[in-house]
Amino acid sequence: MEHPVTANRISSLLYWFFPLGIGFTQAVFNSYYQILPVGIATIDGLIFSLVLGVLGIAVWYVVRYNDPEKSGGIQILASHIAAALFFTLLWIVSSGIIVKTMLNNLLYNNYYENQFIVRTFVGLLYYAILVSVYYTYVYSQHNREKRLRETEWQNQIRKAQLSTLKSQINPHFLFNSLNSVASLTLTNPEKAHEMVIALSDFMRYSLRKHQDDMVTLDVELLNIRLYLQIEKIRFGSILQYKFDINEDCKNHLIPNLILQPLLENAIKYGVYEASKPVEIHLTARKNSNILEISLINDFDPESVPLKGEGVGLKNIIDRLRLLYGSSTLLSFQRGENKFIVKMLVPDYSEIKHL
Secondary structure, three states, X not given: OOOOOOOOHHHHHHHHHHHHHHHHHHHHHHHHOOOOOHHHHHHHHHHHHHHHHHHHHHHHHHHHHOOOOOOOHHHHHHHHHHHHHHHHHHHHHHHHHHHHHHHOOHHHHHHHHHOHHHHHHHHHHHHHHHHHHHHHHHXXXXXXXXXXXXXXXXXXXXXXXXXXXXXXXXXXXXXXXXXXXXXXXXXXXXHHHHHHHHHHHHXXXXXXXXXXXXXXXXXXXXXXXXXXXXXXXXXXXXXXXXXXXXXXXXXXXXXXXXOHHHHHHHHHHHOOOOOOOEEEEEEEEEEOOEEEEEEEEEOOOOOOOOOOOOHHHHHHHHHHHHHHOOOOOEEEEEOOOEEEEEEEEOXXXXXXXX
C-alpha cells in the first residue's frame, strides 16, 4: 500500500497545508501579541512546522506496522502511545535545537522553555489526528481491495456458470442428432451419411467458437443455418424456415450459442408431430441499443406436447440473467396455432462498462 502523502500531488499539497498552517498561525499569534519579534516568530513557526510535517510523514510507517487486520488492539494502543510520546519529544527537541542554533537569542531561549508544555499538547494532538487520518485511508484501501477481490470472485463464478450452461447445449443437441442418425441408418442410409457430415461441420464450428462469450448476430446465424441444415435432413419438406434480419442488426453482439435452443424448442413442439409443412420465422430488429429477436413457429394445438427436460429455454434465461442482470429478457406468447418467442439483447459493450 503506497504512502497516502506521496501518492499524488494533490494529497501532498493537502498534507502540507496543515503543518504549515499550524506554523503560520503560531508565528502570527506570537507577532501580533508581541511575544516574539516578527523575524524570530517567523523562523520559529517555519522550522517547527517543517519538522512537524517531516515527522508526520514517518508516522505512516507506524500505522502500517500496526495494521488492524494483522495486529491486536492492545498492541496497537501500546505502540501508538509510545510512538506519540517519542514523536512529540523528537519534534520539540529537534526543532528547538535548530532554531536556537540559528538565532542564539536569550529571549527565544526563555520563550522556548515556557512553551514546552503547550507544544507537547500540540504534538500529541497532531499525532492523534494524523493517525486517525492514516487509519481512515488504510480502511478505505482495505475495503477497496475487498471489493476488487469480491468482484474478481464473482466474475470467476459467473464465467464458470456460463461455461457450464454452454456445455449443456451441444451435448443436448448431439444426443438428439445421434438418435436421428441411428434411425436414418435403418430407413435412409444416404441421408444418415449426409447428416453425419453436416453434424461434423456443425460441431467443428461450435467447438471453435465455444470459448467466445459473445459473437455478432451474423456469426451466430451461420451456426443456426448449420443446425437447420441438419434438421432439414431429418424432416425434409415438413420443416420450412426463413430469416428476416435488418442490416443494422448483424454486428450486434449476442451470447454465443444462444439461438440454437430457441430453434430446437420450435422444432420439438412444432415439427415433431406435424403432418404438413411448418414454418419457422426468425426476425431481428434494432430498437435504440437493444436487439429484438423474434421467433415464430407454427404448431398444432391439438397435438400432445412432447415432454423434455427443458434444458434449452431455461439455459437461455439463466445465461441472459448472468450476462445482463435481468430475468425478463425472454418472453413467450402462445396463439391459436402460433408460438412466439421474443428475446431482448442489450448492447453488451454498455453493460460491460457499468
